[in-house]
Amino acid sequence: MARLRFPAAAPTLTGLALAALTGLSAPARAEGLSSYGTPGLIDLPAATAAPDGTLAWTSSFLGGHTRNTLQFQITPRLSGVFRYSILRGYFDTPEADLYDRSFDLHYVFRTESPRFPALAVGLRDFGGTGVFGAEYLVATKRFLDNRLALSGGIGWGRLGSYHGFRNPLAVLGERFETRPGLTSLSETGRVSFNRFFRGEAALFGGLSYQLNDRLQLAVEYSSDAYRREVASMGFAHRSPVNIGLSWQASEALTLTAAVIGGAQLGLGFSYQLDPRAPRAPGGRERAVAPLLPRAEIAALGWPAGNTEASRSRLASALARDGLRLESYAEDGARARIVLANPGFRAAPQALGRAARAMANSLPAGIERFEITLTAQGMPTTQAAFRRADLHQLEHAWDGSWQSFARAQITDAPARLAPDPGVYPALDWSLLPYVRTALFDPDSPLRADVGLAASASYRLAPGLSVETLIRQKAFGTLDQSSRISNSIQPHVRSDAPLYDKLSGPQLVQLSADYLVRPGGDLYGRVSAGYFEQMFAGVSGEILWYPQGSRLALGAELNHLVQRDPAARLGLGDYRVTSGHASAYYDFGDSYRGQLDLGRYLAGDWGGTLTLAREFDNGFRVAAFFTLTGISFDDFGEGSFDKGISLTIPLDWLTGEPSRRGFAQTIRPIQRDGGARVAIAHRLYEEVRGTNAQTLSDQWGKFWR
Incomplete structure (x- = not known):
C-alpha cells in the first residue's frame, strides 16, 4: 500500500528557520542575547541565562562582519553556542574573506539574590580559529523591579584588547603573562587550554533599561578594540562606548540596532523557541474511542x-x-x-x-x-x-x-x-527531498532538491529489504571544486565526488534481520549498500534490560568503499570497523553515549555524545571524537566534532508521526573519526519501547 511520508532526514536548519517564520513555539519572553548569540547586552556578556531548554538563532550584521549563532540552554545555568561568521576582507590575499566557525560556553555559577549579583564565567571561540577568542568573568544585578540591569566584569583575549592591563592572574605564575597565538591553519579546532585567561586583561561594563514592555535601551563600555577589523576591514572604532536598542517584536522575535565603537552601525535579530512547547501541545490525532460499558x-x-x-x-x-x-x-x-x-x-x-x-x-x-x-x-x-x-x-x-x-x-x-x-508486505513512498552541504568557503550553503523513492519489503518478523533511490531535480552540490588534501584514506573528504554522478542514484539497498538471541538481548545482521559511500556486512548485539538506564552494545562491520564514478561499482578500499558502545539515560531529558573502537579510516579512538531529548522527541546533541590520528594529520579542525538537531514531525504539525527532520552540523568534515551510516541500529530501534522510556511518556496513554 502506498503511503505519503515525509523524509526521515531533511535540513533541520531550514526547518528551524521555517518554524521561526511561522511563529511556532517560544518561551514566555525572550531573554536578552548579545550580537554573539550569548546572554548579554550588545557585544558584551551578562551573568544571565536564557530559559532552560530554549533554542535561539541570532544573526548580526556589522559592516562586512556577519555572525550567525545557534545557542542552546543546556541546563538552567549552562548554555552552549555554535557560531558561523563571515568577515569580508579579513586577509590580505586573493581569498580575502574569512569563514569562521566557533564554539562558546557560558555558565552562571551564582544566581542573583536580593543582596548579591549573579556571577558567570564564559569561553568564546574556545575550539575554533581564535578570531573571537576571549574569556570573561561577569556580574549582573537588577534594580527597579528588574527594569534596570547593571553588568560589569573582566575579560581576556579579545575582551582584554582595549585599555588592557597586566593580568591579575599573573600572581599565580608567569605563564599567565602572555597569550599564545595560532601559528597555522592546522591548529584551528583545538581546545585552546594554553590560552585560557592568559595575556592582558581589561574591564568592561554596561547597563540595560526596559523603556516599556517592548523597547529596551542598552549602553556598554566595551573592552573589545576590534583590532583586526580596524587593520584589515576598514572598521571604524572611535570609542569604547556602544549604544543599542532592542525591540521585542513578538514573544520570540527580537530586533536590534546599535552603534558599535562610536561609528559603526550594527543590525540584528534573535529568535528563541522552546522545544518543550510544540505547536499543538495536545496533538491533533484522531479522537480516541471511549470504552463501551x-x-x-x-x-x-x-x-x-x-x-x-x-x-x-x-x-x-x-x-x-x-x-x-x-x-x-x-x-x-x-x-x-x-x-x-x-x-x-x-x-x-x-x-x-x-x-x-x-x-x-x-x-x-x-x-x-x-x-x-x-x-x-x-x-x-x-x-x-x-x-x-x-x-x-x-x-x-x-x-x-x-x-x-x-x-x-x-x-x-x-x-x-x-x-x-501479514507477511510478506510492501511499503513504498515517493516524496521530495532536500540535501545540504554547509560551510564550504567557496559557497557556505549548497543544496540539492529532488525526488526520493523508498521501499521496504517485510519478508518475515525482523527480516526486511529496504532501498532508497534519489533523482536530483536541481541544486549545487555537484559544483564543489574542493579537492581533498587529506593524508588519511578518503572515507569522507571525497564526499563531493559522489554528488557529481548524474541520473538516479542508489543510496541504499540493504537487507536487515533483527532478532532476539535471549532475554534482555537484541541482535542485528545487515548486508548491502548502506549509504552513498560504503557497502558491506554488519552485525550488532545490544544488552538492554527493561527499566534500565544503562544499555551496552557492540558492532562489527566489514566495509567496501563505493566507486564514486559508478552507480553500483565498488572501489579498492576495504576496512573492518566496529565499536563497543555504552548508552545511559541520566534522567531529566539528558542522555549520554560513549563509542570506543575502529573508524572508517582505520583509526582507533572514541566518540562521546551528550544529548538533551525531551519527551516529545525534540533532541539537541553535541559530540566529539578523538582517535589515534594526531591533530596535525587530521588537518583543519583538528578532530571531529559537531552538533545534531532532531525535530519530530508531530512537534511541528500535531499529527501522529514517528518521522522528523534531522541535521548534523559539523564545522568541517574530514576523514578521522568517521562511521558508516546504517539503518536500524538497535538502541534507537528499541529504546522507545523500553520500560524506562515508557514511564517517561506514559502521560500519552489515555490520549
Whole structure:
C-alpha cells in the first residue's frame, strides 16, 4: 500500500528557520542575547541565562562582519553556542574573506539574590580559529523591579584588547603573562587550554533599561578594540562606548540596532523557541474511542473462542488508529496480540489505544490483555492490562499514573507467530527531498532538491529489504571544486565526488534481520549498500534490560568503499570497523553515549555524545571524537566534532508521526573519526519501547 511520508532526514536548519517564520513555539519572553548569540547586552556578556531548554538563532550584521549563532540552554545555568561568521576582507590575499566557525560556553555559577549579583564565567571561540577568542568573568544585578540591569566584569583575549592591563592572574605564575597565538591553519579546532585567561586583561561594563514592555535601551563600555577589523576591514572604532536598542517584536522575535565603537552601525535579530512547547501541545490525532460499558459488550453476545471473528473486529479497530495487528491468540480469559506501531511516536499512546480497542472488540469474558510491542517485527516489550482496570481508571483524575502502576511491563524475547497474510508486505513512498552541504568557503550553503523513492519489503518478523533511490531535480552540490588534501584514506573528504554522478542514484539497498538471541538481548545482521559511500556486512548485539538506564552494545562491520564514478561499482578500499558502545539515560531529558573502537579510516579512538531529548522527541546533541590520528594529520579542525538537531514531525504539525527532520552540523568534515551510516541500529530501534522510556511518556496513554 502506498503511503505519503515525509523524509526521515531533511535540513533541520531550514526547518528551524521555517518554524521561526511561522511563529511556532517560544518561551514566555525572550531573554536578552548579545550580537554573539550569548546572554548579554550588545557585544558584551551578562551573568544571565536564557530559559532552560530554549533554542535561539541570532544573526548580526556589522559592516562586512556577519555572525550567525545557534545557542542552546543546556541546563538552567549552562548554555552552549555554535557560531558561523563571515568577515569580508579579513586577509590580505586573493581569498580575502574569512569563514569562521566557533564554539562558546557560558555558565552562571551564582544566581542573583536580593543582596548579591549573579556571577558567570564564559569561553568564546574556545575550539575554533581564535578570531573571537576571549574569556570573561561577569556580574549582573537588577534594580527597579528588574527594569534596570547593571553588568560589569573582566575579560581576556579579545575582551582584554582595549585599555588592557597586566593580568591579575599573573600572581599565580608567569605563564599567565602572555597569550599564545595560532601559528597555522592546522591548529584551528583545538581546545585552546594554553590560552585560557592568559595575556592582558581589561574591564568592561554596561547597563540595560526596559523603556516599556517592548523597547529596551542598552549602553556598554566595551573592552573589545576590534583590532583586526580596524587593520584589515576598514572598521571604524572611535570609542569604547556602544549604544543599542532592542525591540521585542513578538514573544520570540527580537530586533536590534546599535552603534558599535562610536561609528559603526550594527543590525540584528534573535529568535528563541522552546522545544518543550510544540505547536499543538495536545496533538491533533484522531479522537480516541471511549470504552463501551461491559454490559453492552456482554449484550452483543460475542462468543469466546471464535478467534477469527475477534481478530477481524480487533484488526479493523486498530487500523482506524493507524496500528497494525500482526498476531492474535486467545487463551481462556486472556487475549494476546503482537502490535506494530508505525504512527505514534510515543509507544504508550499506541498501547492505550490498543488496550481500549481490545476492550471494545473482544468478548466480555476476556479479562486480561497482553500486548507485545515490536521493532521491525522483532518483539521488544510486553505490556499486560486488566480489563477492569481500564474501565475503573478511564476517567480517574490520576488515571495515567495508576494505569502505569497497575500495568505489567516485561521483556518479550519471543512472540506469537504472525497471522496469515501479514507477511510478506510492501511499503513504498515517493516524496521530495532536500540535501545540504554547509560551510564550504567557496559557497557556505549548497543544496540539492529532488525526488526520493523508498521501499521496504517485510519478508518475515525482523527480516526486511529496504532501498532508497534519489533523482536530483536541481541544486549545487555537484559544483564543489574542493579537492581533498587529506593524508588519511578518503572515507569522507571525497564526499563531493559522489554528488557529481548524474541520473538516479542508489543510496541504499540493504537487507536487515533483527532478532532476539535471549532475554534482555537484541541482535542485528545487515548486508548491502548502506549509504552513498560504503557497502558491506554488519552485525550488532545490544544488552538492554527493561527499566534500565544503562544499555551496552557492540558492532562489527566489514566495509567496501563505493566507486564514486559508478552507480553500483565498488572501489579498492576495504576496512573492518566496529565499536563497543555504552548508552545511559541520566534522567531529566539528558542522555549520554560513549563509542570506543575502529573508524572508517582505520583509526582507533572514541566518540562521546551528550544529548538533551525531551519527551516529545525534540533532541539537541553535541559530540566529539578523538582517535589515534594526531591533530596535525587530521588537518583543519583538528578532530571531529559537531552538533545534531532532531525535530519530530508531530512537534511541528500535531499529527501522529514517528518521522522528523534531522541535521548534523559539523564545522568541517574530514576523514578521522568517521562511521558508516546504517539503518536500524538497535538502541534507537528499541529504546522507545523500553520500560524506562515508557514511564517517561506514559502521560500519552489515555490520549
